[in-house]
Amino acid sequence: MCDHTLGYLHNWVYKSDIAQVLKNEAYSWNNHSKTMNSLTRGNEKLMKEDYKPSVFLDGRKGYMNMFKFCPSCGEKINWKDIKKAI
Numbered sequence: 001m002c003d004h005t006l007g008y009l010h011n012w013v014y015k016s017d018i019a020q021v022l023k024n025e026a027y028s029w030n031n032h033s034k035t036m037n038s039l040t041r042g043n044e045k046l047m048k049e050d051y052k053p054s055v056f057l058d059g060r061k062g063y064m065n066m067f068k069f070c071p072s073c074g075e076k077i078n079w080k081d082i083k084k085a086i
């Protein structure tokens with residue numbers, strides 16, 4: 001069975017590790033936010049944002065290059081199910 005290649009975000013993202021990849025991504029963006037906040041005292045509200053793993057699956061935001069079909073086996077990728085699981 002194919003572990004579908006879902007897209008690209010710093011590196012290839014596979015179906016089996018997308019949850020972990022997006023969790024790490026949210027973690028580092030939140031950390032970045034925190035760092036920026038600590039450097040801009042008084043402007044905390046401007047910089048405040050809570051990144052959730054699902055944000056990175058929003059195609060309009062363009063974080064991740066999301067494939068429609070798996071390049072390894074050609075199967076259509078069921079993003080609906082994947083997004084539900086994130």
Ligand SMILES: [Zn+2]
Pocket residue numbers: 002003004005070071072073074075
């Ligand atoms: Zn595949």
